[in-house]
Amino acid sequence: MSTENARGVLLLSHVGFSFMEDLLGTVTARGLKGYVLSSLPEPQHQASRPAALADLAADVRVTGGHVLTARDVEDYLDHLQAAGAAVQCCLTVWEGYRHLMALANARLGVPDLDEKQVLDLRDKLTLRNRLADAGLSRGRASALTPETLAARQRAGGRYFVKPVSGIASFGTFPLTADTTWTEVERIATEARSDTVYSSAFTAQPGSGSPAAGSGHGVTGAMEFLVEDYVPGREFSFEVIAVDAEPHVVAVHEKCQVTETAGTVLENACVSPPTSLSQEEIAAGIRWVTSVLDVLDLDWGCFHIEARHAASGWDLIEVNPRVGGSLISPSVAALTGGPGLLDLWLDCLLAAGGPADFGTALKSLSFAADGTTRGRHATFFRVFFAEPGTIRSVALNDDLPLEPVVSHVLLKPGDVVHSSSREVFLGQVLWRMDRADRDAVLPWLLPASEHAIEIVYERERG
Template sequence: MLLLSHVGFSFMEDLVSTVTARGLKVYVLSSLPEPHFQASRPGALADLADDVRVTDGHVLTPRDVEDHLDRLEAAGASVSCCLTVWEGYRHLMALANARLGVPDLDEKQVLELRDKLTLRNRLADAGLSRGRASALTPGTLAERQRDGGRYFVKPVSGIASFGTFPLTPGTTWADLERIAAEARADTVYASAFTADGMEFLVEDYVPGREFSFEVVVVDDEPHVVAVHEKCEVTETAGTVLENACVSPPTSLSQEEIGVGIRWVASVLDTLGLGWGCFHVEARHAPGGWDLIEVNPRVGGSLISPSVAALTGGPNLLDLWLDSLLTALRPDGFRKDLKALSFAEDGSTPSGNATFFRVFFADPGTIREVGLNDGLPLQPVVTHVLLEPGDVVESSSREVFLGQLLWSMDLTGRDAVLPELMPASERAIEIVYETERA
């Protein structure tokens, strides 16, 4: 199994565990880590994998992938498939799988999905979105601000909510230039944007509550394995922070979930997406469902373990990997997948529910950080990602502090959540060296 790693990370520990659990060898192709990780991270990867290749650049290229596959083939290795969770390399994964003869999206489809300007207007033309988008220029910025409507700004091709925010009368072109400069200077995130730098679009604001559909598509048949409601979303001047999610949704009826599942199927069909794992972000309002974006990968934060807690079995990474490994003979996997997925009418076979919260750090130097054990329900997954001494810089992208996942019976969820949600805001306690006023 070939795994593509960006600057030495991209959830390699989780991916390697998932692959080796199936008795497969792990080959890792990674771009060069950031300077402060160059001494340690390649060795850590070597301890994880059977074979590791680290390139000279911070960004993997198609030639890197082709050359590495040539090297593995010359060494007699038999590679089953390729996987990456780094969206900026999803087209490289598609390239590798095409060469290996594994059914997957093709490179062109991936790149089209990542072009959010064209995607929005393509779905509007098909009647699947009520909004439209335009390239953001000084001229279109001034026009949208003059007409006084609600609009949203985002990179044409981006990641991690970097540079996504509602347009306001106070937004200036200098703000956009500052965010673009941050993107160019960010070793980790710069590769996720277009080759010409960070280009922005402005689109009609999509109203409503926000949700995500976790979908595995096998041979043109989509299976929705989870629907998450983003029960807390914070829109700031430079980014959008997704603070907490619950699944199944609490504010939708079964019928409304069913309509959403059928709408997602129509979106995927219109875009010709017959294989893969997708994190489809959408909003629901009285007028129906509308798209935020289609991500050709697993969702971030705790989406994958949330799926495991919901199904009582495989997480989303497991399902994506198994869909690749069985792609040439998918019938058995497809039967198993259908048994744990939502039905078209919006019902779920699971009696479980999940709630998770993501914590973001503020700028400053961390003095203390730890878990609060005085919670009404203990989490089943705990990740604290920063530690004392870490310095958090001001940025237009989210800086993760940690994340926690809770699991509960669906029948008892309504009794648990009202107490758990506010208490969970204090689940990670953090103290900075200089407290902010």
């Protein structure tokens, strides 16, 4: 590893991925080196993925296990510093490593959430009830057990089930009269056997979850909660907080959501929202600010998922990271400049430093009255694969509006297995003038359903 111009950023990668190309591009665009610490990729990627990262990064270390640990991070920081690298900060988009990012930034002296705050945010059971106690959520949650499952079914009403500590909508679903404890155990078993996702469902030490280790939940480390169903349309607030001042950079409306027996698929988003008034957006910004204040979240990037109904705003969850899918490119298309990854990295690099970052961030964000200076609108659609073998898959080149970003993530010959988590096929983002949005969306929404064309092999029988 060359130590010439060795200022760089430590990037934590889960099994060789986690937006590494995007992150390394963002880092190197600032004249910084990328130092990648990755857990061991899945077997099919162990030969190719480390080599691909080595072509893009200044230094790469791959551990012997599929999950990074605090010791891995400490050892790699020791290695980098001994080699003369000047590590400016640590960044990851994999939520299961967010507490490790906080640990690294604490060692580097970079303002960030602390490790306990991150772990507490990942405990959705305690978080829900904490916000309910503060008057910021009308729902409450309980540990899911055979007894609480039966009690909620007897009571009637609407409830939602999700992992206490989860990711990617895996194992999240509305409770019905047909839900069985056997089905819950099946999902837990599937999660534990999933190389990529299993660690994200493990109760982290110090999380404070009353369910963790209680012996009343699902066998093993994975715990579920059951909570009052939160009504309304779904939105997400993309927030950068700097020294206790939150900036809402974008608000996305989930204009198409599918709830299945084992997961929730977020199919399409539009920004700015089409169904909210300026006053309702302003109320949402005040609510988000109150949530961050109650939770004492002073620094970082947050993807806050919420629902809005006539009764007001309520929480789905607080994610201490950039939103997944095309959230960051959508922000770039909205601002005409930096995406959310750029802003998060700049927040870490500028923490305690130049005041002009805060000024620039404010100019990109919503004002307190719910207005935004941006003249663009965005729409993106995420595609999910069905179980089967893919015969062909490609972007449709006959779309009425050309996308600004398109990703096809699977290829012919890939086999998709039945799962309780979504399997991403691809994603496509469009940008339009905000003034034209209401005329464009009615025909773009249905047309976009065919943006990626896929054909599966027919079963023989």
